[in-house]
Structures are given as C-alpha cells and as structure tokens.
Amino acid sequence: MLVKIAWKNVWRSRSRSLVVIGSIIVGVWALLFGSGFMNGFLVSYMANIINHDISNIQIHNPKFKQDFDVRYFIANGKAKAAAVRQWPGVRGATTRTIVSGMISSPKKAAGVQIRGVDLKNEALVTRLDSMVAEGTYFTGIKRNPIIIGSRMAENLGVKLRSKVVLTFNDGHGNITAGAFRIVGIVESSSVAISETYAFVRQQDLTKLVALGDIVHEIAILTQPQTDEAAIITRYRQTYNHDLVESWRELAPELAVMNEMYGNMLYVLMGIILTALVFGIVNTMLMAVLERFRELGMLMAVGMNKARVYLMIMIETVFLGVAGAPIGLLAGWLTIYYFRMHGVDLSNYSEGLEAFGYSALLYPYLDNQVYFIVTLGVVVTALVSALYPAWKAIKLKPVEALHKL
Amino acid sequence: MSVIKANNIHKTYTETAVPVHALNGVTLSVEEGEFTAIVGPSGCGKTTLLNILGGLDTPTEGTVEVANTDITGMNDNQLINFRLQNIGFVFQAYNLIPVLTNKENVEFIMLLQKWPRQEREQRAMELLAQMGIADKANQRPSELSGGQQQRVAVARALASKPKFILADEPTANLDSKSTANLLDMMAQLNKEEQATFVFSTHDQRVIDKARRVITLEDGKIVADITR
Incomplete structure (x- = not known):
C-alpha cells in the first residue's frame, strides 16, 4: 500500500512532477552524452597513438x-x-x-x-x-x-x-x-x-x-x-633479458588522460546530480509542506514515523528514477547514432589534429558507465529524500491537523 | 466499564507571549458504548480536550487512562501505536487520502494493523454498505459530496473496531440533510457495533442526538448531563 500511495502521490501534481522528471531525463542524457563525447575524444586519441604509433x-x-x-x-x-x-x-x-x-x-x-x-x-x-x-x-x-x-x-x-x-x-x-x-x-x-x-x-x-x-x-x-599484462608476463617468462613495456609506460600521458577521464566522469556526474538533488528536494519539500494536514492525519490514525519516512523516501525515489530510464535510453540512442555516423568536427580539424585528435569523433561509453549513472540517480534520489522525509516525521499531528 | 478516565487535566500553552490555560482541571470518565458530546463556545478547550483524550497532545498536568492504560507518559511512537490499536478518529475536514479509493481509505487502518486482505476487504465493504455508499467504493473521495466523504471517514474510524471514536466537529462542514444522515448512521453504529463515540461540537443537532452532554467553559466542565 505504501508503494501504491507513494506512486500515486508522485502524480498528484502532474506538471510539477513532470518538470522534475524532465530535468532528470535531460540531466541523465547530458551526462551520458557529455561523457560519451569526452570518452570519444580520449578513445580516438589513444587509438590513434596505440594503433598507428606506439602499439600496445x-x-x-x-x-x-x-x-x-x-x-x-x-x-x-x-x-x-x-x-x-x-x-x-x-x-x-x-x-x-x-x-x-x-x-x-x-x-x-x-x-x-x-x-x-x-x-x-x-x-x-x-x-x-x-x-x-x-x-x-x-x-x-x-x-x-x-x-x-x-x-x-x-x-x-x-x-x-x-x-x-x-x-x-x-x-x-x-x-x-x-x-x-x-x-x-x-x-x-x-x-x-x-x-x-x-x-x-x-x-x-x-x-x-x-x-x-x-x-x-x-x-x-x-x-x-585482450589483457596486455598476460602477454607481457608471458614474454618476460619466455625471454627474460628484454625490456617489455606496455603503452601505459611508453606514453604515461595517455595513462594519465585515461585516469583523468574516469575522474571527469565523476566530476560531471557530481555536478549534474547535485543540481538534480536541489530540484528533487525542492519539489518534495513542496509536496510535504502542502500535505502537512494529510501527513498529520496519517500519524494521528496510527501510521508510525518509520512508515511515513519510508513513504516519502519511496515517493522521492519514484520521482528520481522515473525519468532515469528515459534519460538512459535517450543517451544510449544518441551515443549509438553518433557512434555509427560520427560527430563531424572538421571545422576545428586543424587545431584538433595538431593535438593528435581525429576530425570525426565517435562518442563511446562502456556499459558500466550506464550502470554507474543509474546507481548515481538512485543514490541522488535517496539523498534528496532525506530532508523532506525528515521534515515530514518532525511534524506533530496535532499541529499539522489544524494547519490551513 | 470506563473506556476513558481523565483525571485533573490541565493544559497551558506557553508559546504565546501570555500563557494560555486551555484546560483547568478537567476530570471525566467515558463508559463503553456512550454517545457523548463535548460542547461549549469557541475557545473553551473542546478540541484541546479531545486531542489529549486521543493521545494527540499531552496534558501539562494530570493523567489520561484509555482502556486502563495510562497514556500520559508514552513517547511519540508508543502513542502512535496506541492510537492505531485503540482509537478511531473522525476529523472536521474528513482528511481522507485523496489518491486512494474510498474502499482503500476504509481499509487503510486495517492495513496498518496487518489484517489479512480478504477480511480487510470484507469489513470495508460491510461498513461502506452500512453507511449507504457501497456503490462509491471504487471512486475517489473527490468524487463524493462532503456528507459522503464524512461517512467514509466514519467507516474508516470504525473499521478496526477501536475502543472509542473521537470526532472533532464532524458536522461542521455539512449541510443539514447530510448532518442528519450522518448522525443517524453514527447512532445506529453506536447501537449495532457498541461503538463508543465522543464528539466535540457546537452543532445543536449533534447535541440533540447525544445521550450525554459535557459542557466546557474556560477550560472547565460546567455541566455533565446524561439523558
């Protein structure tokens, strides 16, 4: 019943919920596409260097x-x-x-x-x-x-x-x-x-x-x-006098860039999800404040604080994750489309090529990034739920029932 | 047997610049099966008394026993659980859950008490039938008139067979016809289900129906008449 009430409550103020869900869709899409774009740059740069110059x-x-x-x-x-x-x-x-x-x-x-x-x-x-x-x-x-x-x-x-x-x-x-x-x-x-x-x-x-x-x-x-380390180990075991180096040692700047990209993903995710936290908290606070009397009634008739807390949490998570699948799908489709057709950056190709980048960029994301983003949205929703849920259980039924 | 025993209840609000003494030594007991109205002018302390009897508020002084349990020392969670198991509430503004159907609203407290689904649904339908709104079971509260919504609220309060029902100005928002219907039904439930009702009201029609009328003035009982 709690889940049912929470889900129905999400749609009580349809337009307000849709605005939040829309912002989550756009946020998740932007996060995926932005990451895919950055990763595309990195993959293109690394592929250029590894496949045409230093090898693995x-x-x-x-x-x-x-x-x-x-x-x-x-x-x-x-x-x-x-x-x-x-x-x-x-x-x-x-x-x-x-x-x-x-x-x-x-x-x-x-x-x-x-x-x-x-x-x-x-x-x-x-x-x-x-x-x-x-x-x-x-x-x-x-x-x-x-x-x-x-x-x-x-x-x-x-x-x-x-x-x-x-x-x-x-x-x-x-x-x-x-x-x-x-x-x-x-x-x-x-x-x-x-x-x-x-x-x-x-x-x-x-x-x-x-x-x-x-x-x-x-x-x-x-x-x-292929796991390069396995080949390196095998080589060292077979011919132990030679110096064997992977691309990470040959071009440490690539390894640093690779690591930086991983960090950038989290920075970008942090920025976008933090903005979403504020949006969700704002919406849920409004939802709690305008339902003071109803929440007071629930506690008056015997719904304990843990259940009220859980109900608001579930409601917030619903609000948070309702848009995530659409955002994920939109992000995946956009990346898929541009992975097939490429993003034409030929207007900037001279400058890009000077830095070892290709003029045609192919955004790319590992599957695990989709998982991390999904997890990020769920965590964001849970974090966003804390304050409104706390606010809800702090109210006294006797006062809430007499709020106009 | 006394369902409620209130002994020398005082309630003083100190949040205001000048302390307000809402109740000044109220002592009363309510027996099982009573149909009692607490009446008096606005500001006399009716709602405060009802809130304290229902464990929604705590007295500054004095004790309240409900079904032989002293509730004055209970913490918030104990009170919530106690209310769930023992007290039914009917509010002036109905306070139904708008996103649930009328039947689900009636089932709600039974659900919190973890009644089996079949028994819950059967009881909800019985009560809605008794209140004459079985055909509205699957509608939302917003699709009903004020009187019908209040009937759903009464059904909800009665559903889990509480020790008594507290109703704070239950007819305040109803027209005369709805008021008469509601009072008839509550009187009937009082007889058939042996439900104990305690109202706060200044509606003469409710007062006329009550078998016991307790009059409050300036936070004190000035009359207690059983008819």
Whole structure:
C-alpha cells in the first residue's frame, strides 16, 4: 500500500512532477552524452597513438632506450617476433631497426628517427600503408625508397620522388650516409609520424648500419579486449633479458588522460546530480509542506514515523528514477547514432589534429558507465529524500491537523 | 466499564507571549458504548480536550487512562501505536487520502494493523454498505459530496473496531440533510457495533442526538448531563 500511495502521490501534481522528471531525463542524457563525447575524444586519441604509433606493447634491449645506440639490439629479434605472432590475443607483431640521425634535402636538414620497417607486418600493426596520402607504400621505386610525414616534407621543402640523404653513425661508430628517394608522404594526426619519423625498408637500413639483420624494437598490437599484462608476463617468462613495456609506460600521458577521464566522469556526474538533488528536494519539500494536514492525519490514525519516512523516501525515489530510464535510453540512442555516423568536427580539424585528435569523433561509453549513472540517480534520489522525509516525521499531528 | 478516565487535566500553552490555560482541571470518565458530546463556545478547550483524550497532545498536568492504560507518559511512537490499536478518529475536514479509493481509505487502518486482505476487504465493504455508499467504493473521495466523504471517514474510524471514536466537529462542514444522515448512521453504529463515540461540537443537532452532554467553559466542565 505504501508503494501504491507513494506512486500515486508522485502524480498528484502532474506538471510539477513532470518538470522534475524532465530535468532528470535531460540531466541523465547530458551526462551520458557529455561523457560519451569526452570518452570519444580520449578513445580516438589513444587509438590513434596505440594503433598507428606506439602499439600496445614494445620490446627493446634494456640499454637501447638510454641513448638509442644502434649496438643495443634485441638478440634474435625476428625469431622472437615470429613466435609472439602465434600467441593468443596478439593481432600482430612487427620488428623495427631504429637509428637517430639527420635528414637533408637540397634546401634544409633536420633531426630524424629513421625506422627500418618490415613492410608486411608494419602495415598489419600500425597500418602505415593506410596513412600514405601521396605516393605509394614502398612500391614504384626500387632502390632506397623512403616515406616521410607531410610536415617533414613541408619543412624540408621536398615532394614525391625528391631525393634526401640520411646521415647517422653505423654499428661501428662511423658516420655513414645513404641517398633515398621519397616514395610516399604520410598524413597523420600524430606529431611524431608527421614530423619526426622517416620510414625505410628494414633491409636497406641494416645494410647501412652494418651489424647484420638486427632489430631494435618489436611492436605488438593486441586483439581488442585482450589483457596486455598476460602477454607481457608471458614474454618476460619466455625471454627474460628484454625490456617489455606496455603503452601505459611508453606514453604515461595517455595513462594519465585515461585516469583523468574516469575522474571527469565523476566530476560531471557530481555536478549534474547535485543540481538534480536541489530540484528533487525542492519539489518534495513542496509536496510535504502542502500535505502537512494529510501527513498529520496519517500519524494521528496510527501510521508510525518509520512508515511515513519510508513513504516519502519511496515517493522521492519514484520521482528520481522515473525519468532515469528515459534519460538512459535517450543517451544510449544518441551515443549509438553518433557512434555509427560520427560527430563531424572538421571545422576545428586543424587545431584538433595538431593535438593528435581525429576530425570525426565517435562518442563511446562502456556499459558500466550506464550502470554507474543509474546507481548515481538512485543514490541522488535517496539523498534528496532525506530532508523532506525528515521534515515530514518532525511534524506533530496535532499541529499539522489544524494547519490551513 | 470506563473506556476513558481523565483525571485533573490541565493544559497551558506557553508559546504565546501570555500563557494560555486551555484546560483547568478537567476530570471525566467515558463508559463503553456512550454517545457523548463535548460542547461549549469557541475557545473553551473542546478540541484541546479531545486531542489529549486521543493521545494527540499531552496534558501539562494530570493523567489520561484509555482502556486502563495510562497514556500520559508514552513517547511519540508508543502513542502512535496506541492510537492505531485503540482509537478511531473522525476529523472536521474528513482528511481522507485523496489518491486512494474510498474502499482503500476504509481499509487503510486495517492495513496498518496487518489484517489479512480478504477480511480487510470484507469489513470495508460491510461498513461502506452500512453507511449507504457501497456503490462509491471504487471512486475517489473527490468524487463524493462532503456528507459522503464524512461517512467514509466514519467507516474508516470504525473499521478496526477501536475502543472509542473521537470526532472533532464532524458536522461542521455539512449541510443539514447530510448532518442528519450522518448522525443517524453514527447512532445506529453506536447501537449495532457498541461503538463508543465522543464528539466535540457546537452543532445543536449533534447535541440533540447525544445521550450525554459535557459542557466546557474556560477550560472547565460546567455541566455533565446524561439523558
């Protein structure tokens, strides 16, 4: 009966309740869409960096990362990469030979990280082939083809088929140089790819390094929803001398952003739900105050304070959660729609891409966020009920019955 | 057997600038099956006395026993429970629950007392039939006239067979025809159900029907006539 009375009481002042329910719908929708939008930014940024640059896991010789000396390569790197490719949860693993040096055009020179790549596996792991905006992915030029980023091309004043010279120290400490011809120019929102890296065929680079068929880096891309830690542990158990790092260690700023997003969700939820608390408390206080006499009567005829309290609590929770499913559905539908079609931010794309974001944003939310928001609304309703319910049980029946 | 025993009741309101002595040593007892009216001019203390007898208010001095239980020392929750089990109330403004049907309103106190559903519904329908409004059982109070609403309120008060029923100016908002009907029905219930009624009123028609009339003036009983 209490539940029945509470539910009917919600609809006593239909327009007032609808205003509150409407604000809850809008609040929940805004919370979900806002979170989905922010998460979309994060996912897009992280996906760009992980899928096109650093991958999920990288393996190096422990000394290599101290000063990028070419002599510190991974022993049996190619064999290890071939083995890792067979492990469950691994989508791809590629090997790279990496050298720091200078790139020179007839007009300018610049610092560069030269990456000798395994063409087939690099395409599988970083989709480097898909980033080629001009030219081809190492086809059409037989001798020493090179791919550079669009910014680097702009800085050096070069274009397709221009010749550039790479200069660096070989494996014996001698300065060596090689002439390469630009076969492709890549476009990427990653600053590193666009400005810093130059990609050449692994065999062309190892020939110049003169240390044999060496590998400095193994990049592993995992399947979605795969536990990276399990692969890292397995690698460490199998090959215990190498340095194995996940993307969290390789790009700590991503891990921080990921954590910040989690906190932002709670901050946004806190702001919106706090605003809802005031709306619900206001409405329920009005409902209690205008029913003073009725509440007095209930207590007069024998309804104890616990039941009165519970009735107001149930009523408030009904009011609070009545709009939540609609808000959740609206939020889910909006996110679903934009996840399919994307939010076009091309008007801001130049600025966004400079920061590594994509111009087409796909909002996304984990299912657990829907659960957290639902829980948040229920808690909000319960918190909102406390004061009006307390106010209700504080009234004295004899005084309430004679209120006009 | 006395259902109510009030002994030397005083009530002083001190919230006002000048203390107001609403009751000044009221002593009375009400026997089972009585049909009693407490009368007197406005401000004489009728409602205050009724509130104290019903455990809605506490006396400044004196004791009240209901069914041989002293209720003056009880706390709020004990009083609420005591009222639920022993006292029926009829209010001047009916005070029905507007979101429930008339039948549900009558069932309400039985529900709080945890009566089984079937017995509850049967009792509610019996009482509504006795009050002549069985056909309005599934309507809301707002669909009834004032007199009909007050009949629902009487049925609600009687439903759980309380020791006595307190009615504060039950006819104040009713026209003469509704008043006459209501009084006839209450008199009939008094006979048939052996229900004890105590009214506060200054309605002459109620006074005429009462078998005992207690007159209050300035917080004191100045006459107590049984007819």
